[in-house]
Each structure stands twice: as structure tokens, then as C-alpha cells.
Amino acid sequence: MIGFPLFPEQASTVAGSVDLMYFILTAITVFFSTLIFVLIFYFAVKYRRRRPDEIPPPMHGALRLELAWSILPLFIALSLFAGGTAIYFRNVAIPPGAMEIYVVGKQWMWKLQHPEGPREINELHVPIGQAVKLTMTSEDVIHSFYVPAFRVKMDVIPGRYTSLWFQPTKPGRYHLFCAEYCGTNHSAMKGWVHVMEQVDYNNWLGGGATGESMSQAGERLFNQLGCLTCHRATAPGRGPVLEGLYGSTVHLQSGETVVADEAYIRESILRPQARIVAGYRTQMPTFQGQISEEGLLQLIAYIKSLAPKERIDTAQ
């Protein structure tokens, strides 16, 4: 238009709703700023001092006016809150069946892995029209995964998993930034998200997928670390059965229950004594500092792949 952009591209399903809210807020800002500017300018000119000894009529205030300009802004503010919150709740709810990608941030790069196996650095290839869920963690400091064209951002925090999702709507190449200051080369911790047609994505995936998938890599790690010794699939060993664990409700020794999500599995690997499953003893050694963040994500991908049905398959 005039040589440089004034508005970011919309390339995800949520971008339109965020921009709508932004336009409403902008309209309110312009309206009230203009109102105040015009009133000040008008009063300043109209009521300028004409004689040095001029004394204007005293005025104390007016309760009705005060109430009006307290209650009206309150009403506007609460409406904006309601609108913004409703959109936010809808925008952050991860749709079922989203394709999963795992992200590890480190000073100063993004490492991404597709469940099918391909790994990327500072680049992410995704198919158009497909919901994509990122499960993210950091190896060192806090980072933040930010794709302006998708209007999504989430901090990437060491020691825990955060997630965000998006569904791209337009093929193209979009900026990926680290938005949380993370040290010297913070501004170089950026890359591109490539949104491709499904066919192109399949080709890309096929071209790169010579190695093992994430759950296969996880299985290899599972065997290497000797997990199988206790976590047997067929008969209950010294450790709980992992088949069908993901997403199930686990009863703990403390009497509490917990849903076995990524965070729980991660904690149980790194600090097994933190939450012990009812009926088991504290025998498992801690793996803190022995498995890389990527290895952990592979183990989790493997455990997630262990559906109860497969338990029968592997037993055969």
C-alpha cells in the first residue's frame, strides 16, 4: 500500500476473531481519545481568560454526571472483558485430533520434531487446514513461541510443558519469533513456519522420514534405560503397567487421583517419588539430568502410543 505493512497477515483460524476484538478496542480508543481531545481544545479556547481578574462561577460537581461517567465506562469495560474472554476461551481450546508436534527451546534455537520422525531447527513445516498442537518445553531459560500471523503465543518454560495450537488457513511462510527475552542472541532466536498444501506436506514428510518415528525412538530409549525390567506389558511387574496409561485417571498412594498427561509422565520419569501410584513402592531411581528434553518427549510419545489394544498385540 505505502511500501511498508501497517497490519499483520491473517493466516490462522483464530486471527480473525483476535483482529475483530482489536478493531473494537481501537474504535473505543479513538472515540474516547477524540472526545477528550476535542473537549479540552474546545474548553481551552472558549473559556480562555479574557481579563486578568476574571473569576469564573464556582462549581462543585454533579453527582449524576459522576455516576454517568463511572457506570458507562464500567459497562463498556465489562463488555470488553466478556468479549475478549469468550474469544480467548474458544481460541485456546485445543480441538480433538490435532496433529502433535514437539518443541524444545534452547538458547538460541527452536528444535522441533514431528511424530513421524523428521526433526527441524528454526523451521516448522505444517499442512494447511490441519489443527496443529505444539507441546513445548525449554532446556534452559524461558522462551516464548510466537507466530504473529497466527496471533498465537505461549511461553516455553524449563521443567514443564506448555502447549498451544493453531490451524493455518493460508499457504506461505510466516515469522516465528522468540518473544520472551532469553539472553544474548534473543533476537536471533527466530525462524519460519511454512504452511504447505497437504500433498506438498506429505512429500516433504516422506522426503525426510528416513529415520525412526518419535515413538520408535522412544521405544529404543525405553529399552536402553531398562524401563522394561519393571514396566512390563503382560504381567504386572514392580512398576505400574504403562499400556493405556496416557489420558487415564491414576489413583495415587496419597489417596488423590491424577490424570496421566504429559506433565505427569514427565514428573514420574524425572522424580518418581513425587507421586506414587497406589499399590506400588518407591523403587524407581530418578532420571533427573540423565535424559535430554528431546529424549523425554520421545519417551512420552512412546508411552502415548501404548494404547490398551496394543497391549494384547505385543503380548502375542
Place this chain on the structure above:
Amino acid sequence: MSTVSEPIAGTKVHYLNADYGIKSWLLTTDHKRIALLYLAGITFFFFIGGAFAVLMRLELVTPQGDMMQPETYNKMFTMHGVMMIFFFLIPSIPAVLGNFLVPMMIGARDLAFPKINLLSWYIAMIGGAFTLYAVVAGGVDTGWTFYTPYSSTYSNTHVIATAVGVFISGFSSILTGLNFIVTIHKMRAPGMTWFRLPLFIWAHYATSIIQVLGTPVVAITILLVGLERGFNIGIFDPELGGDPILFQHLFWFYSHPAVYIMILPGMGVISELVTCFARKKIFGYAFVAGSSVAIAVLGFLVWGHHMFVSGQSVYSGMVFSVLSFLVAIPSAIKVFNWTATLYKGSIVYMTPMLYAFGFIGLFTIGGLTGLFLATLAVDVHVHDTYFVVAHFHYIMVGGAIMAYLGGIHYWWPKISGKLYPEGWARLSAGILFIGFNLTFFPQFILGYLGMPRRYHAYPEEFQVLNVMSSAGASILGVGYLIPMIYLVWSMRYGRPSPPNPWGSAGLEWKTPSPPPTFNFDKTPVITEDPYIYSHDEEVEVG
């Protein structure tokens, strides 16, 4: 007239000539002299913090990080933030204008604890010295927010020296707040009831409460960062079972209210300026006073809006969002009341009033853009982008610094006994307004486009807006230098000021300019409300 009064003014004993010599200044317990010590100290810190900003804006003229190393740039924005927030903005209005005016406006001889007042200045300067040492020794690169685990484990810069500096200066802030609270409670002149207090006093009272309640929390937080760095205690380190997000809760529990420490006193100044130069009683006194207290209270409940994308639950996000919207209401009430005060006033465009107009306009924009950040759906996109930088500077530079400069000009005749050159002052106010908007308005657009803050290099499509911003910053820089020059000039060469050059109704103007050491020869007795310019029957409006 002036020929008659000049020799009298020259021979009269006032706080500036009551005593001479460096010792009489460094050991003074006179709140007015301590205010001037603060003025000198924070002006020094302001220009250091400003120099860092100049270097940053120079680097950002081109998209490539080609002027300085990334480490250097990171140190620039960190030192800019640390200097400006902890050593300029937080002390600015309270420690300079508040120190000078709180006793005079309530009819007292001094603050309740004059020696503690002096102590707080020394503490502030020692804190500043530690931080300056960190600058000279090689700087610090954590950002003024000191987020863990970067600050506690990963940064290789002078975090501890800086943290010690900030920690120490916090005690100065606590002591000033404590001094104001006791003074306002116990030392009001006879007849100075709570609802006859000038709004400047209400604003400082609210500010003091935040300082006393909030500052210890940031002191503890910074201490923990220091302990973590020194002894690896593991509070914020996930590998030792700690939680880096805990730091953000603790930090913002103070640092969001700290934003109100910086803006509330400015709001107090604006209430004084608008009434004096419109020659009119403030519209809705109780609402303006009450809104200061409401801001102080609500300000403690909104810290989580800095953490909407930190992985906190969506429900706590929702609660912090609604509370953040509520804190906007008392600010809106103030803006409407200031505007209504102008209605049927008798308005003159002296420099302080120009600053007040600038404040109301820019604060309105700054406040309304805060709503974008309180809106969950939009904050996800603009969080940690230049949108936040722009919003913050509209409040802090467009708001707090405009109010500070407006206040400095307004009370300059009282402080120095001299008049400043009105033409130059109006000119520089205009330059500041233009330079400010050119610097920070493009940053709103940059932020929505997605340019993250704290970026040393950036994609090329952001260059035009960055060049505009840097051009504006150079205008802004000139705008700050001009008042610095003519105010210093006026101390020696300015025309002597009469006791009340503006015809203000304020109690502080009922003393000579400059005032005598103990302010009032006789303790004044207050018989009426503040801002009374006319004793006619009040007219009904609305």
C-alpha cells in the same frame, strides 16, 4: 514594583540562603533542601537512562544489528529500564515535588521525620552508586524485569551488583512513604481536615501506601535472586524443584503497583495544575480523591495480567483480566473530572497548563491501550511486543514525565524564587509533545505487526516505523535538554518571582518565594476547602 521588591527579596532570609556551604546541604534536614538534593540526583540518573535510550534508538535505525554487539544492546535496554524506573520515575514526583510540597500544602514546618528524610536520600544515592558500579564494571543484561532462571542462573553479567542497588534503593522508597503517611496523619494544620487536603496530598497518600506495602515484596524477591545466584538454593530453578514462574508472581506483585507509584503522584500534580490555570475548584473532589485510593487498592490485585501467556490457568487469566478492566475505571473518572473542571473556567495557556493538557491527552491514549492488554484474546498476540513498550511509555513518559515537568515548571518560582522564561518553556513543551508522539505512536503499529520487544535486530519490513521512532526520539532528546538549560539559567538570571505568580489558591503559595526554612512564620489555620477561587454561590450543573 519590581525595583522596590528586589532588594527586599535579596536580603530576606529563606531556605536557600539561610546557610551556606556544602555541609549545610549534605547534612540538612530541611525537606525543601532534601527535595533539591533529590532533584540533582534523579536528574543525573535521568540523563544516564536517557543516554542508553539514545544508543538503543540509534541501533534500531537499521534492521541489522550493526552498531553494537547483541550483548551491548541487551545491556542498553536493561540499564535504561533499571535507571529510569528505580532511580528516576519511582522517586521523581514524590521525592522531589512531594518532599518539597507535602509539608507546605498541609501547613507543617517539615516532614514528621526530617532525619529519616535525609537518610532516605542517602540510601537512594548509595543504591544508585551500586547500580552505576554495575554499569561501569560491564553492565547487566537481564532486562529490568530480572526474569528467572535467566537472571538467577544463566546471565554472566553484573546481576548481583545491580540487584543490591535496587534492593537498597527500595528502603529509600519505603522510608519516604512512611514519612509521608505519618506526616499527613499527624501534622496537618488546624482546620486542615481530610477533605480539605489538596488532591496532590491524596495522590501522595495513596502512593505512600503502595510504597510501604509493595516495596518489601520486591526486596525479598531480589534477595532471593541474589541467593539463588550466589548459593544455588533452588527457589526458581526447576532442576532443583524450584519454579521460575514464582519469580514472576513475586516480581509483578510489586512491579505492577509500582506503575501506580509512578503515575499516581503525576495525577496529583495535574489536579493542582488544572485548578490553578482554569482558576476553578476541581470538579468532583471526592471522586478524584477516592479514585486515587481505589487505584492503590485495585493495583495490588492485577499482577497476573503480566502472565497471560506464562502458562497460568485460563481461569486465573480470566480473574486478572476482569480486575485489570476494573482498575481502568478510577483513571477514567479522573480524566473526566479534569476535563469537566475546564468547563466555564478561566483558562490561561502557561507552560504548566500545556503540560497538563498533554498529560490528559497522552494518559488517555496510554490508559485506553491498556485495555488491549487486559483483553485476554488480544494480549496473547501483543504480549511482549512493541505494543506493550508503546503503552508503557505513553503512561510513563506521556503521563508521569509530562506531569513531572509540568509540576517542576509550576512550582519552580516557589522552589527557586525565580521565574523561568515562558517562551522557551512553551516551545520545549511543544517539542516534547511532537517528539513523544513520533517516537512512541509507531511502536503501537510495530507491536500489532508482531515485532517483539528487546530485539537487537529485526526483519526489514519493520524498518520504516523504527526510523520514525528513532527520529522522534532525537526530537524528544532536544525537548528534554532545553528545560534543563533554561531552568539552570533562570536560577541565576531569572526574574525574581512574587510569592504567588499564578494567583493560585494553594496554601504553599501563601509563603514567600522561596519560602523560609520553616515554611510558615505562624502555623496557618485552615477555614475552607481547597481550590476556592470565588466565594459566590455555587451553580448547579448536570
